[in-house]
Amino acid sequence: MQIFTVVYLLGLSLALQNVHCFFVDTAAHPKENSTKRKHKSDDGPVVVKIELGQSLNTISPHFVGVNIDSDTVRYHWQTLDFSSQKLQNLARALSPSYLRMGGTSADGMNYFMGNATAAGTQVFNAGHHVAKPPFNITADQWVYLNEFLRTVSWDFIFDLNALKRNADGSWDPDNARQLLQFSADRNYTIAGFELGNEFDIYRSEYDVTVAPAQLAQDVMTLQKLLTEFPKYKSSFIIGPETAYFAPEYFQAFLAAGGYKAVHAASFHHYYLMTDEERNLQHFTDIDMMDTMKAHLDEVFAEVRSVDPQLPVWLSETSSANNGGLAGLSDAFVAGFLWLDKLGVCAVKGVETVMRQAFYGRDYSLVDGDLNPNPDFWLTVLYKRIVRGAVFNATGRHDVRVYAACANTDNFKAGSLVVYMLNPNNYSVTFDLPQFQSQSRLVYSLTPGDSNGLISKFVSLNGVKLELVNDELPDLKPESAPPGVVTMDPYSYIFVVFPEAKISICLH
Ligand SMILES: *[C@@H]1O[C@H](CO)[C@@H](O)[C@H](O)[C@H]1NC(C)=O
Ligand SMILES: *[C@@H]1O[C@H](CO)[C@@H](O)[C@H](O)[C@H]1NC(C)=O
Numbered sequence: 001m002q003i004f005t006v007v008y009l010l011g012l013s014l015a016l017q018n019v020h021c022f023f024v025d026t027a028a029h030p031k032e033n034s035t036k037r038k039h040k041s042d043d044g045p046v047v048v049k050i051e052l053g054q055s056l057n058t059i060s061p062h063f064v065g066v067n068i069d070s071d072t073v074r075y076h077w078q079t080l081d082f083s084s085q086k087l088q089n090l091a092r093a094l095s096p097s098y099l100r101m102g103g104t105s106a107d108g109m110n111y112f113m114g115n116a117t118a119a120g121t122q123v124f125n126a127g128h129h130v131a132k133p134p135f136n137i138t139a140d141q142w143v144y145l146n147e148f149l150r151t152v153s154w155d156f157i158f159d160l161n162a163l164k165r166n167a168d169g170s171w172d173p174d175n176a177r178q179l180l181q182f183s184a185d186r187n188y189t190i191a192g193f194e195l196g197n198e199f200d201i202y203r204s205e206y207d208v209t210v211a212p213a214q215l216a217q218d219v220m221t222l223q224k225l226l227t228e229f230p231k232y233k234s235s236f237i238i239g240p241e242t243a244y245f246a247p248e249y250f251q252a253f254l255a256a257g258g259y260k261a262v263h264a265a266s267f268h269h270y271y272l273m274t275d276e277e278r279n280l281q282h283f284t285d286i287d288m289m290d291t292m293k294a295h296l297d298e299v300f301a302e303v304r305s306v307d308p309q310l311p312v313w314l315s316e317t318s319s320a321n322n323g324g325l326a327g328l329s330d331a332f333v334a335g336f337l338w339l340d341k342l343g344v345c346a347v348k349g350v351e352t353v354m355r356q357a358f359y360g361r362d363y364s365l366v367d368g369d370l371n372p373n374p375d376f377w378l379t380v381l382y383k384r385i386v387r388g389a390v391f392n393a394t395g396r397h398d399v400r401v402y403a404a405c406a407n408t409d410n411f412k413a414g415s416l417v418v419y420m421l422n423p424n425n426y427s428v429t430f431d432l433p434q435f436q437s438q439s440r441l442v443y444s445l446t447p448g449d450s451n452g453l454i455s456k457f458v459s460l461n462g463v464k465l466e467l468v469n470d471e472l473p474d475l476k477p478e479s480a481p482p483g484v485v486t487m488d489p490y491s492y493i494f495v496v497f498p499e500a501k502i503s504i505c506l507h
């Protein structure tokens with residue numbers, strides 16, 4: 001999203017000022033509005049209550065996915081070494097996973113698979129000041145990417161260029177057909193497709209408007225195109241991929257028949273977009289976390305008004321838009337908004353959440369040197385620990401508490417996981433009366449070095465997580481005796497109860 005470049009730069013300088021403050025005086029960590037913050041550590045334990053009789057959602061193995069922006073093909077291809085064993089190890093650790101390649105540049109991408117005759121007409125106002133010129137993805141690049149996905153067992157979702165248009169304004173599928181033919185010839189599995197990116201802000205990005213009803217028509221054209229290929233006739237489509245949850249565009253797309261063509265209604269979300277928001281304090285701000293709840297309530301209301309069953313996907317999402325915030329989106333503190341977003345999405349019924357980005361810019365899970373950022377480790381742990389039914393957990397308004405079945409790949413059937421965030425500068429004790437007498441396995445995540453919230457590293461149970469000879473270390477829990485759970489200031493934790501025997505988690 002380029003339109004926030006100015007905001008981004010402003011935000012970045014503000015963020016850096018805040019980072020500076022943080023070093024100088026940790027006690028000055030600003031919480032301007034403390035109406036929700038009256039609790040302190042001496043207020044006694046947070047009593048956690050979990051409704052175990054009813055599942056609100058199901059966390060599938062693919063609940064958390066990742067993105068690589070289409071921009072990467074255009075600008076950063078040379079730096080992304082798909083043949084790197086280290087990169088492959090990191091990617092495999094997240095598998096099974098969707099990898100979505102999409103973004104603004106998807107709508108400038110020509111598929112040049114050795115034959116330019118089908119490239120079609122790119123609708124584009126090249127004179128517009130932020131417009132990005134079209135570019136080619138070559139057969140070699142496409143092969144390289146697809147072979148990588150095969151190697152690491154990721155499931156591909158590809159965002160097709162929607163700005164190939166006929167004179168009558170309808171989508172021209174010829175270049176997409178050429179790409180599919182090339183891919184089918186090589187037996188590349190493509191799990192899903194999208195058509196275009198963030199149409200609700202196209203005017204800003206490309207100075208082109210595609211009406212929601214037209215997009216719905218175009219997605220139906222894509223649906224027909226897929227039926228031409230036995231290899232892709234069962235692939236799904238998601239859409240409309242709006243930049244925000246733009247109610248008018250989103251709803252109009254679905255209502256115009258889009259809901260029949262897509263497997264899921266999809267939209268993008270970033271928390272920190274204005275200059276006031278783009279700073280350290282908002283990364284641990286519970287009011288900011290709560291905006292996601294209201295947001296999802298609106299999304300579901302819109303989707304349900306059209307279709308009672310249609311899944312909802314958050315297909316591109318991160319802490320801050322426009323690349324994230326250097327020193328924050330790639331630091332320990334980013335885990336608060338990320339883990340909380342996964343928790344809120346789980347509770348509200350979202351089927352899939354795809355992190356922007358696996359690789360590329362400051363919000364990535366893996367940095368430019370292919371080293372994991374703290375959110376990489378958090379994402380791996382989430383996938384290994386959380387799987388299955390989601391339960392309603394309640395705690396206290398200064399902390400966050402979520403509960404789900406524990407992943408039976410790694411834990412006994414019937415196990416429960418409670419994951420909790422303490423985004424405060426005081427420690428918090430949790431009392432879980434339903435499991436008071438049970439032993440538990442604890443994964444406690446704290447900053448990996450003395451930089452605190454802005455640490456580039458994360459510790460698991462006090463041990464800094466790092467690759468060992470390019471391999472992941474064992475991510476082992478600590479056994480803990482029955483009783484209360486005490487969380488450090490500014491930390492997050494997964495607590496697994498292997499003896500819980502939760503009936504919904506038994507099958
Ligand atoms: C925690 O934050 C509050 C409010 O900003 C501040 O008054 C207090 O001194 C801080 N405590 C510590 C231990 O940093
Ligand atoms: C603090 O929060 C309250 C309640 O949410 C709100 O009414 C008030 O305007 C906020 N104050 C500031 C300074 O943001």
Ligand SMILES: *[C@@H]1O[C@H](CO)[C@@H](O)[C@H](O)[C@H]1NC(C)=O
Binds near residue numbers: 114115117118
């Ligand atoms: C290129 O496209 C033309 C026209 O569609 C077709 O006749 C030709 O066979 C294609 N060549 C290759 C190598 O795909």
Ligand SMILES: *[C@@H]1O[C@H](CO)[C@@H](O)[C@H](O)[C@H]1NC(C)=O
Binds near residue numbers: 115119134135136
């Ligand atoms: C893309 O490929 C076409 C051939 O189809 C070529 O004419 C054009 O120059 C290429 N564009 C870039 C940016 O390489």
Ligand SMILES: *[C@@H]1O[C@H](CO)[C@@H](O)[C@H](O)[C@H]1NC(C)=O
Binds near residue numbers: 187189
């Ligand atoms: C093509 O891919 C499918 C799915 O991965 C696989 O089952 C099949 O064996 C492959 N076919 C060939 C000819 O490699």
Ligand SMILES: *[C@@H]1O[C@H](CO)[C@@H](O)[C@H](O)[C@H]1NC(C)=O
Binds near residue numbers: 392393394
């Ligand atoms: C979860 O429990 C709380 C407290 O009992 C209740 O207010 C809330 O509506 C419940 N949420 C869901 C989704 O059931």
